[in-house]
Amino acid sequence: MTEAALADQLRLLPDYLGHHLTLTLVALFSGIAVCLPLAILVTRVKPLQWPVLTVASVAQTIPGLALLALMVPLLGRIGFLPAFIALLLYSMLPILRNTVTGILGVAPDILEAAEGLGMTSRQRLFRVELPLAAPVIIAGIRTATVWVVGSATLSTPVGATSLGNYIFSGLQTQNSTAVLVGCAAAAALAIVLDQLIRLGELAVAGRSRTKGWLAGAGLLFILLSTLILQIPTAKGSNVVVVGAKPFTEQYVLAEALAQRLTQAGLRAENRSSMGSMILFDALTAGHVDCYVDYSGTIWANVMKRQDLPPRADLLEQMKNWLQREHQVRVLGALGFENNYGLAVPKHKAEALELASIQDLARHAPHMTIGADFEFFVRPEWKALREAYRLDFREKRTFDPSLMYAAAREGVVDVISAYTTDGRIIEYDLAVLTDPLQALPPYDAVLVLSPAAARRAELVSALKGFDGIIDDGTMRAANKRVDVDGESPARAARFLLEAVGLSSPAKGGEGSDS
Amino acid sequence: MICIQQVSKTFDQGRSFAVQEVDLEVGAGEFLVLLGESGCGKTTLLKMINRLVEPSRGRILVEERDVCRVDPVVLRRGIGYVFQGVGLFPHMTVAENVAVVPRLLNWEPSACRDRVDELLRLTGLSPRTHRDRKPHELSGGQRQRVGLARALAARPRIMLMDEPFGALDPMTRDGLQREFKRLQQTLNLTVVMVTHDMTEALLLADRIAVMKQGVLVGTGSPGQVLRNPSHPYIAALMETPRRQADQVESILRSGGEGK
Numbered sequence: 001m002t003e004a005a006l007a008d009q010l011r012l013l014p015d016y017l018g019h020h021l022t023l024t025l026v027a028l029f030s031g032i033a034v035c036l037p038l039a040i041l042v043t044r045v046k047p048l049q050w051p052v053l054t055v056a057s058v059a060q061t062i063p064g065l066a067l068l069a070l071m072v073p074l075l076g077r078i079g080f081l082p083a084f085i086a087l088l089l090y091s092m093l094p095i096l097r098n099t100v101t102g103i104l105g106v107a108p109d110i111l112e113a114a115e116g117l118g119m120t121s122r123q124r125l126f127r128v129e130l131p132l133a134a135p136v137i138i139a140g141i142r143t144a145t146v147w148v149v150g151s152a153t154l155s156t157p158v159g160a161t162s163l164g165n166y167i168f169s170g171l172q173t174q175n176s177t178a179v180l181v182g183c184a185a186a187a188a189l190a191i192v193l194d195q196l197i198r199l200g201e202l203a204v205a206g207r208s209r210t211k212g213w214l215a216g217a218g219l220l221f222i223l224l225s226t227l228i229l230q231i232p233t234a235k236g237s238n239v240v241v242v243g244a245k246p247f248t249e250q251y252v253l254a255e256a257l258a259q260r261l262t263q264a265g266l267r268a269e270n271r272s273s274m275g276s277m278i279l280f281d282a283l284t285a286g287h288v289d290c291y292v293d294y295s296g297t298i299w300a301n302v303m304k305r306q307d308l309p310p311r312a313d314l315l316e317q318m319k320n321w322l323q324r325e326h327q328v329r330v331l332g333a334l335g336f337e338n339n340y341g342l343a344v345p346k347h348k349a350e351a352l353e354l355a356s357i358q359d360l361a362r363h364a365p366h367m368t369i370g371a372d373f374e375f376f377v378r379p380e381w382k383a384l385r386e387a388y389r390l391d392f393r394e395k396r397t398f399d400p401s402l403m404y405a406a407a408r409e410g411v412v413d414v415i416s417a418y419t420t421d422g423r424i425i426e427y428d429l430a431v432l433t434d435p436l437q438a439l440p441p442y443d444a445v446l447v448l449s450p451a452a453a454r455r456a457e458l459v460s461a462l463k464g465f466d467g468i469i470d471d472g473t474m475r476a477a478n479k480r481v482d483v484d485g486e487s488p489a490r491a492a493r494f495l496l497e498a499v500g501l502s503s504p505a506k507g508g509e510g511s512d513s
Numbered sequence: 514m515i516c517i518q519q520v521s522k523t524f525d526q527g528r529s530f531a532v533q534e535v536d537l538e539v540g541a542g543e544f545l546v547l548l549g550e551s552g553c554g555k556t557t558l559l560k561m562i563n564r565l566v567e568p569s570r571g572r573i574l575v576e577e578r579d580v581c582r583v584d585p586v587v588l589r590r591g592i593g594y595v596f597q598g599v600g601l602f603p604h605m606t607v608a609e610n611v612a613v614v615p616r617l618l619n620w621e622p623s624a625c626r627d628r629v630d631e632l633l634r635l636t637g638l639s640p641r642t643h644r645d646r647k648p649h650e651l652s653g654g655q656r657q658r659v660g661l662a663r664a665l666a667a668r669p670r671i672m673l674m675d676e677p678f679g680a681l682d683p684m685t686r687d688g689l690q691r692e693f694k695r696l697q698q699t700l701n702l703t704v705v706m707v708t709h710d711m712t713e714a715l716l717l718a719d720r721i722a723v724m725k726q727g728v729l730v731g732t733g734s735p736g737q738v739l740r741n742p743s744h745p746y747i748a749a750l751m752e753t754p755r756r757q758a759d760q761v762e763s764i765l766r767s768g769g770e771g772k
């Protein structure tokens with residue numbers, strides 16, 4: 001870990017931390033505001049207890065990432081809202097359960113004394129039951145706080161910025177500095193919030209002014225810093241949201257688009273690490289303004305086509321279809337193709353005399369194939385399997401960043417590689433040919449949301465990308481991140497310079513004036 | 514002051530009765546002790562007076578008003594209650610515990626403070642050392658004193674007391690009993706006190722009401738229940754204190770012979 005790499009990451013901290021704090025605090029305060037009254041109701045109306053606690057428990061058993069991803073189709077939105085709702089649900093169980101346990105745990109003779117002295121049921125609640133249950137309730141809130149701070153890192157794939165941006169992009173680009181900074185920041189935040197609540201509790205229980213002031217000052221400091229951290233990123237109406245799927249090439253391209261937009265005097269904001277379909281839906285709904293997709297992906301996954309016309313034809317048909325069906329504008333093909341291909345280590349290809357997928361089919365029953373999370377459920381896989389009658393001994397899925405290493409180290413025999421990935425050369429892999437043309441071409445295309453397509457200044461800023469990046473240049477940029485450990489932002493500057501889209505002199509100027 | 518008319522209570526739809534057809538009157542300023550073995554229904558009867566338990570049948574009048582027709586909250590704030598297990602609020606200090614009812618009645622904070630100190634002194638506690646303690650920092654006897662102070666705080670005219678001196682050692686109990694008896698006379702309190710201790714009943718009561726298995730078997734002044742009990746059960750109950758008194762007397766007499 002070099003100092004420069006760390007400085008690179010720390011520059012992102014205010015933005016990520018600000019978003020993370022906002023998300024966490026809003027979810028937690030809402031969680032408390034919803035759960036306390038609900039828990040009190042449940043202790044008063046016994047038949048509600050079982051259903052309410054069961055629903056909360058079930059929400060808790062859904063893995064955090066899945067719960068977040070589920071919110072996107074349910075709410076039809078990406079970004080803050082689905083992340084907020086999912087985290088709210090996640091915070092509910094500990095607060096609900098502890099409040100109910102705390103209130104029901106108050107000794108019956110104490111309750112009878114309260115009633116016998118003439119307290120109304122409201123007075124009993126506020127003067128006796130809640131104060132006596134407070135330690136248990138606060139323990140629940142502390143648990144919820146730690147969970148929510150942790151789970152908020154998972155909101156990156158649904159388009160909400162958080163400290164998870166460090167972790168997701170760091171894992172994809174094998175940048176361990178980013179991953180470490182993200183984890184450390186999230187852990188520190190969890191500890192600080194948890195201890196602040198504890199301090200507040202001690203202050204109240206011990207009636208200590210000093211502790212009370214400390215806890216209050218701490219909370220105020222956090223609220224103020226959240227506000228301050230949020231100001232520079234507060235959304236103006238003219239911010240351009242640039243999306244990216246969770247792999248290196250996408251980060252680099254999103255950075256390149258953002259840099260280009262900034263040079264043109266526009267404000268750009270990145271939404272990284274989003275799933276393919278989430279990203280496309282976000283584009284059509286206008287929550288994301290632009291990103292780079294691939295013709296074959298749209299052809300097979302969005303248009304659900306199974307026929308395979310020649311490359312140029314497919315591109316033209318896709319362009320027209322997107323415009324007609326979704327008013328999505330294809331601003332242009334960037335020039336390179338990032339195909340799905342099956343890759344094997346070179347030595348293995350030579351030993352088994354593998355050149356094409358056809359050659360592979362004979363050996364498949366003795367082989368293990370590794371692929372990214374999406375591949376085996378994508379129509380491309382089905383087409384490939386049927387065309388070549390592929391039948392592997394075992395299928396395994398990997399995070400894309402680990403897939404190549406798995407092939408190199410022989411953990412799997414074949415992988416579904418991206419042809420522009422820098423690691424194909426670096427790890428000595430060979431991409432097998434596709435003589436039956438079962439896989440569609442994957443021209444990188446720049447797509448704009450309907451609203452973005454109407455913004456002349458945006459269109460003119462991005463126009464220059466048409467047809468200027470060739471396979472080699474893209475692979476070189478990707479390699480800088482995946483193999484050399486550069487940040488996507490640096491690799492994007494390299495890419496823009498390589499294709500003549502940026503004058504180096506401009507780099508340091510205040511670009512968002 | 515308190516008028517109990519044909520009151521019954523069942524907890525199991527009439528299969529058994531915790532209290533059965535009890536008729537009892539308590540006059541203003543009277544100290545009535547409800548005496549009986551444990552489980553005979555004393556607590557249940559006491560709780561029906563301030564409606565912590567609803568009667569299954571019959572009627573209870575407190576100061577001429579049917580308790581089932583008045584707001585129970587108002588009723589309870591006007592009646593002091595000392596609970597069988599003391600039932601102090603563990604999260605409140607002694608002062609806060611004592612001031613509960615005055616606060617519910619919206620007394621001025623300064624009036625509450627003065628009243629707390631007055632009551633702590635009255636029940637033999639030192640305001641300075643005890644007012645800011647939590648219940649768990651007190652001895653059993655001190656807790657019972659605080660329970661008594663809490664019941665007296667809003668100057669009720671009626672006190673309901675459920676074995677208020679139960680958990681005390683004999684010395685402390687004797688002291689506190691006598692202090693309370695004096696207090697009851699000076700304040701002219703109407704008291705209904707539950708106990709299963711025959712001696713306590715005899716020493717404190719103006720009148721004793723004896724219960725057995727939910728039924729009131731008879732009432733009478735301490736002298737009456739000792740000398741001509743109206744029911745064999747009362748006579749049997751009084752056998753113990755009488756025998757103890759005889760033994761104590763004979764010890765005293767033999768000691769007087771100056772061996």
Ligand SMILES: Nc1ncnc2c1ncn2[C@@H]1O[C@H](COP(=O)(O)OP(=O)(O)O)[C@@H](O)[C@H]1O
Pocket residue numbers: 524530531549550551552553554555556557558
């Ligand atoms: N809430 C209740 N539910 C059911 N049974 C009760 C309840 N309270 C008291 N009882 C029963 O009523 C009877 C009288 O109880 P109680 O009035 O507490 O007796 P005492 O105070 O004389 O010891 C006992 O048999 C007891 O089990």
Ligand SMILES: [Mg+2]
Pocket residue numbers: 552555556557597675
């Ligand atoms: Mg009892």
